[in-house]
Amino acid sequence: MLLAVVLLALAVARGRTGVVGDAIALIGEARTGGLTLNLPEPVADVRVREARLPGRPIVLIDPGHGGRDPGAPGLSGASQEKDLTLAMAKELADLLEQRGRVRVALTREDDKYLTLEQRAGIARRLQAGLFLSLHMDSAPNPLAKGATIYSLSDVASSAEAARFAAAENREQGAISSEPDDSVRALLADVALREQMEVSAGLAERLLRRAAGRVELRPRPHQFAAFHVLRRAETPAVLVEGGYISNAEDEAMLITREGRAPLVLALAQAIEADLATRSAR
Numbered sequence: 498m499l500l501a502v503v504l505l506a507l508a509v510a511r512g513r514t515g516v517v518g519d520a521i522a523l524i525g526e527a528r529t530g531g532l533t534l535n536l537p538e539p540v541a542d543v544r545v546r547e548a549r550l551p552g553r554p555i556v557l558i559d560p561g562h563g564g565r566d567p568g569a570p571g572l573s574g575a576s577q578e579k580d581l582t583l584a585m586a587k588e589l590a591d592l593l594e595q596r597g598r599v600r601v602a603l604t605r606e607d608d609k610y611l612t613l614e615q616r617a618g619i620a621r622r623l624q625a626g627l628f629l630s631l632h633m634d635s636a637p638n639p640l641a642k643g644a645t646i647y648s649l650s651d652v653a654s655s656a657e658a659a660r661f662a663a664a665e666n667r668e669q670g671a672i673s674s675e676p677d678d679s680v681r682a683l684l685a686d687v688a689l690r691e692q693m694e695v696s697a698g699l700a701e702r703l704l705r706r707a708a709g710r711v712e713l714r715p716r717p718h719q720f721a722a723f724h725v726l727r728r729a730e731t732p733a734v735l736v737e738g739g740y741i742s743n744a745e746d747e748a749m750l751i752t753r754e755g756r757a758p759l760v761l762a763l764a765q766a767i768e769a770d771l772a773t774r775s776a777r
């Protein structure tokens with residue numbers, strides 16, 4: 498399998514932007530070819546694993562937390578969210594690479610701290626066709642268990658979803674606001690509606706694939722206003738693989754075999770989602 502190292506700096510030099518960037522470019526800057534963007538400094542290099550056929554969309558998998566941000570502790574004391582998200586993200590990337598239908602990259606491949614904006618920035622600069630952020634849940638109630646899929650929305654689906662998004666958003670500070678120019682704001686809004694709709698479809702597809710194979714929460718599709726999903730500027734979901742505050746879920750999530758059914762369901766849903774979208 499071919500491996501390509503794509504320097505983000507190169508992507509920036511080629512003026513790659515996300516949906517909103519393209520919309521802005523349409524206003525007049527596109528024809529000059531010299532679009533200058535306000536981008537944060539490059540976040541080291543990101544390895545893109547090639548597909549069997551050229552030109553396939555890039556799936557960006559984002560293992561939540563990392564480095565000085567460990568995420569939630571596991572019940573047993575032997576696991577941490579940041580390690581489990583990384584292990585599972587690598588397994589998902591390996592499986593997608595093996596199947597060869599999409600290109601795939603990770604926001605981090607080791608125990609590194611990244612801000613939410615850096616994670617979303619990688620999605621924009623790679624022009625990822627799909628962004629999937631992986632997390633592990635935790636709750637004071639030790640009986641809470643099962644996987645949840647969150648997709649982006651203005652309005653949270655429950656008070657709990659709103660609290661969760663607020664906590665995730667607060668974790669790494671506020672993120673820059675939308676452009677204030679009214680035309681830009683309108684174009685950004687149209688792109689955002691589309692992004693939310695496609696993301697919700699992806700979440701539903703993930704749940705259909707997972708049903709019967711992976712334990713899900715009673716209302717497994719939740720909505721909330723996650724900055725990291727919004728700023729990725731591409732269809733994006735946040736997957737909580739299960740509760741590491743629950744003994745059974747933790748025991749399952751700390752082993753490769755235990756994670757495998759969810760990894761397979763995610764891979765199949767990702768491929769089906771991208772195939773459906775490219776056929777339109």
Ligand SMILES: [Zn+2]
Pocket residue numbers: 561562568569578632633
């Ligand atoms: Zn998390």
